Amino acid sequence: MEPQLPLIYEKNGAIARIQFNRPKALNALDIATAKAFLTACQAIAADAEVRAVVIKGEGRAFMAGGDLVQMRSDPTAVANELIEHMHAAIKLLASVRAPVVASLHGAVAGAGFSLALACDLAIAAEGTRFTLAYANVGTACDCSGSWNLPRQIGLRQALGIALLGETLDAKQALQLGIVNRVVPAADLQMETEKLVQRLANGPTEAFGRIKKLIRNSLDCDLATQLDAERDSFLACTHTQDFKGALAAFVEKRPPKFEGR
Structure with missing residues (x-):
């Protein structure tokens, strides 16, 4: 039997779907999982055809944090390798054009909570439990x-969640x-699929x-952000999607976007 x-x-x-x-x-995060996650994110970043990404977990949880059992053998070395792969993957997800959706259920703890926060959107099933941990x-x-x-939630609330666990x-x-x-x-899969298809x-x-604009906004002053908005808007005016949307507006029909 294959592993x-x-x-x-x-x-x-x-x-693109990551499970x-x-x-x-x-779904506790061990080194093999972290490596596979980075490989998947690299594939997404290299594929211009990907227009939406969903991340989910099999079984009773999205992710219950890092694999503490594996970490016991050599905490520093294991943690360092896990972090190296996961941080590289999260940087890629933030940089890709495609919106990234976290589909959450069961336990969302530790690294699982952090990963859910790193996604662009998150949809959760009733009964989901969140612990920064x-x-x-x-x-x-x-x-x-x-x-x-x-x-996402402000400094005071974030400190309360992080410090009190x-x-x-x-x-x-x-x-x-x-x-x-x-x-x-019971509707999580269906509602996730509707959102991702949209x-x-x-x-x-x-x-x-x-x-990119929204993720960078809190680190920019107003003048810098206004310049970035101008540059981004003007760049979009060269796309087929924008030109098609203008035609659709004039012709009073819904636009059909092609992602280019």
């Missing part, structure tokens, strides 16, 4: 959790702005520029 892959990567049309596949370990095991954040969390339910996560939508657990049919070049 089970720790992660499954598939591309169907314009949609963590260690259900018995609640790093302080609970005596360590600091990784996988961009300390960068994304205060930007308390668990949030899906409703609290929605109220704080950690996720965009909460849906019944994104895959959108103006991909514009999406990529919107991502």
Whole structure:
């Protein structure tokens, strides 16, 4: 029998799908999984046909954090290798044009929580439980959790979640702005697919520029951001999607975007 892959990567049309596949370990992040995740993200970054990405977990959880069992053998070396691969992957996901959607259920803890924050959008099933968890095991954040969390929910709330290590339910996560939508657990797959299909049919070049503008905005002064907006808008005017949308507006019909 062939060993089970720790992660499954598939591309169907314009949609790329990453699924963590260690259900018995609640998809805890080990080195093999981190390497496979980086490889998948490299494939997405190199493929201009990808127009939307979804990240999800098999079994009862999205991801229950790092694999502490593997880490016990040599904490520093294992953690360093995990972080090296995951951080490289997260940088790629932030840079690609395609919107990245986290589809969340069960436990979303530690690195899983940080990864969910790193995605552009997040949809969660009712019953999902969120725990940043790093302080609970005596360590600091990784996988961009300390960068994304205060930007998404504010400094005071972020410090409370990070320092106290308390668990949030899906409703609290929605109220704080950690996720965009909460849906019944039975509908998670269907609602995720509807959202991802909508994104895959959108103006991909514009999406990529919107991502970059918003992600960089908190580190720019107003004048710099205005210049970046001008440059991005003008660049979009050269795309087929923008020209097609103008024609559709004049002809009073919905635009059909091709991602170029």
